[in-house]
Amino acid sequence: MxxxxxxxxxxxxxxxxxxxxxxxxxxxxxxxxxxxQGHVFMAGAFLGLVIAERVHLPAxxxxxxxxxxxxxxxxxxxxxxxxRLYHNHEVFIVGSIGLxxxxxxxxxxxxxxxxxxxxVFGSEVxxxxxxxxxxxxxxxxxxxxxxxxxxxxxxxxxRTGRALRAVAADAEIAATVGVDVKxxxxxxxxxxxxxxxxxxxxxxxxxFVSFDMGDMVGLKAFSAAVFGGxxxxxxxxxxxxxxxxxENLAGGYISSAYKDLVAFVILLVMLIWRPTxxxxxxxxxxx
Amino acid sequence: xPPEKALSRPVLSTSDLNVHYGxxxxxxxxxxxxxxxxxVALLGANGAGKSSIIRSLVGLTPASGGRILLxxxxxxxxxxxVRSALGMAYVPEGRRVFGDLTVRDNxxxxxxxxxxxxKIEQQLEEVFGLFPGLRERHRQIAATLSGGEQQMLAIGRxxxxxxxxxxLDEPSLGLAPVMIKVIYETLKRIRERGMTLLLAEQSAHxxxxxxxxxxxxETGRVTYExxxxxxxxxxxxxxxxxGA
Numbered sequence: 001m002x003x004x005x006x007x008x009x010x011x012x013x014x015x016x017x018x019x020x021x022x023x024x025x026x027x028x029x030x031x032x033x034x035x036x037q038g039h040v041f042m043a044g045a046f047l048g049l050v051i052a053e054r055v056h057l058p059a060x061x062x063x064x065x066x067x068x069x070x071x072x073x074x075x076x077x078x079x080x081x082x083x084r085l086y087h088n089h090e091v092f093i094v095g096s097i098g099l100x101x102x103x104x105x106x107x108x109x110x111x112x113x114x115x116x117x118x119x120v121f122g123s124e125v126x127x128x129x130x131x132x133x134x135x136x137x138x139x140x141x142x143x144x145x146x147x148x149x150x151x152x153x154x155x156x157x158x159r160t161g162r163a164l165r166a167v168a169a170d171a172e173i174a175a176t177v178g179v180d181v182k183x184x185x186x187x188x189x190x191x192x193x194x195x196x197x198x199x200x201x202x203x204x205x206x207x208f209v210s211f212d213m214g215d216m217v218g219l220k221a222f223s224a225a226v227f228g229g230x231x232x233x234x235x236x237x238x239x240x241x242x243x244x245x246x247e248n249l250a251g252g253y254i255s256s257a258y259k260d261l262v263a264f265v266i267l268l269v270m271l272i273w274r275p276t277x278x279x280x281x282x283x284x285x286x287x
Numbered sequence: 288x289p290p291e292k293a294l295s296r297p298v299l300s301t302s303d304l305n306v307h308y309g310x311x312x313x314x315x316x317x318x319x320x321x322x323x324x325x326x327v328a329l330l331g332a333n334g335a336g337k338s339s340i341i342r343s344l345v346g347l348t349p350a351s352g353g354r355i356l357l358x359x360x361x362x363x364x365x366x367x368x369v370r371s372a373l374g375m376a377y378v379p380e381g382r383r384v385f386g387d388l389t390v391r392d393n394x395x396x397x398x399x400x401x402x403x404x405x406k407i408e409q410q411l412e413e414v415f416g417l418f419p420g421l422r423e424r425h426r427q428i429a430a431t432l433s434g435g436e437q438q439m440l441a442i443g444r445x446x447x448x449x450x451x452x453x454x455l456d457e458p459s460l461g462l463a464p465v466m467i468k469v470i471y472e473t474l475k476r477i478r479e480r481g482m483t484l485l486l487a488e489q490s491a492h493x494x495x496x497x498x499x500x501x502x503x504x505e506t507g508r509v510t511y512e513x514x515x516x517x518x519x520x521x522x523x524x525x526x527x528x529x530g531a
Contacts, residue, residue: 159399162395163396163399170383175347176367178371180368
């Protein structure tokens with residue numbers, strides 16, 4: 001039973017980690033929290049659903065197309081919405097919550113009821129040790145691994161990645177060495193949207209997709225980011241995995257009624273014990 | 288000032304520059320010139336307006352009036368990144384290296400606008416030649432360097448793309464005397480290569496050692512302007528304008 005719960009939790013934790021990465025990318029750059037992130041995850045799942053049903057794309061191209069569309073949408077929304085909210089953190093938070101509600105209700109118009117997602121990742125049952133699980137769980141874990149490696153390589157070895165890290169470290173000075181800071185911020189939103197939307201497609205075939213699926217995932221991904229350290233990419237990944245595994249174990253061994261409680265207890269404990277998170281560092285407030 | 292520098296055209300100049308922070312008039316009608324190959328010092332006490340002038344030159348604080356020219360091009364309406372592309376490099380007060388990046392990545396950010404990889408590597412070698420300590424620590428995270436090493440890195444980051452003019456804001460601030468000596472020795476070497484420098488310093492006696500000319504600022508205005516040799520050699524002048 002442990003193996004089963006652990007692997008299920010690992011897959012859920014990967015989703016929290018990937019959605020949480022979106023929180024982290026934006027926070028590192030702007031020191032602000034984009035609470036629309038969970039709804040972008042939901043919108044990504046529906047975008048994947050529509051493309052999978054209409055165009056019948058195989059899994060990998062589907063993930064790529066959804067990621068690319070979400071990336072473009074993130075850049076456009078940064079230009080049209082988020083850029084007007086940077087001047088004040090409170091305004092940004094309320095604005096991002098508002099944008100999330102708009103996304104959710106926009107999807108609700110077309111999909112008022114939960115709908116099944118095509119089995120794009122196969123429907124085989126895989127056995128590892130004593131654990132038996134759907135092939136989709138493997139896709140979630142492997143795709144997360146690939147995403148993390150790609151993001152790491154981009155941030156570490158490319159000129160654009162270095163520029164994004166420089167903007168996150170000190171946007172003003174990054175501008176003085178020639179970085180177009182507005183474009184860098186737009187790229188950051190594009191990336192955060194892309195990873196969340198890809199996570200939506202990955203989780204879609206494992207459950208039904210519904211317009212409100214982003215609420216809880218968004219909050220848990222935020223908890224994961226705070227737990228690991230919201231300004232730390234490795235911290236957020238670790239946070240997602242820990243929360244995913246612990247809540248699945250709690251659901252299995254104690255009661256599924258308490259499953260959702262785990263993430264928020266962890267969040268509360270971390271906020272009291274170590275507000276910077278496991279791997280996070282205190283960052284100076286930008287003025 | 289050497290005659291050839293006196294004859295050369297200004298690389299950077301301001302005329303009637305004004306900077307406001309809300310109702311505070313921090314820079315009041317400042318006109319200055321920096322000629323090719325010259326080292327010009329902006330001197331004055333804390334709050335005299337040195338950093339405000341520097342920040343408005345590099346585009347971080349908007350000028351509320353006046354003009355800034357780089358060569359003959361008016362740049363006061365341009366963004367920092369465009370001014371950087373036009374040949375300005377900035378070493379900020381407090382160093383402000385990219386703390387999460389390695390030494391090498393910081394230097395590569397200095398060369399962000401240079402596309403030629405061979406050229407970038409050649410320029411990195413130049414910087415490592417000036418600051419051998421940075422070569423040894425090129426994989427180290429910048430935030431873990433000492434203050435002096437961070438200042439070397441901040442200067443190296445600004446030099447790595449061979450700017451037309453290097454603008455330094457309080458390069459000696461917060462450094463140990465031995466490190467100030469190292470930094471100024473390096474600035475002397477940079478100057479000998481013909482680089483144009485504009486230098487804001489609270490410690491006038493340090494800046495005057497390498498400056499060709501100086502502007503003395505008080506409450507946002509230029510109160511005295513002369514060649515550095517006069518200020519260096521005349522204690523009465525130093526006493527009157529710099530209190531030292």
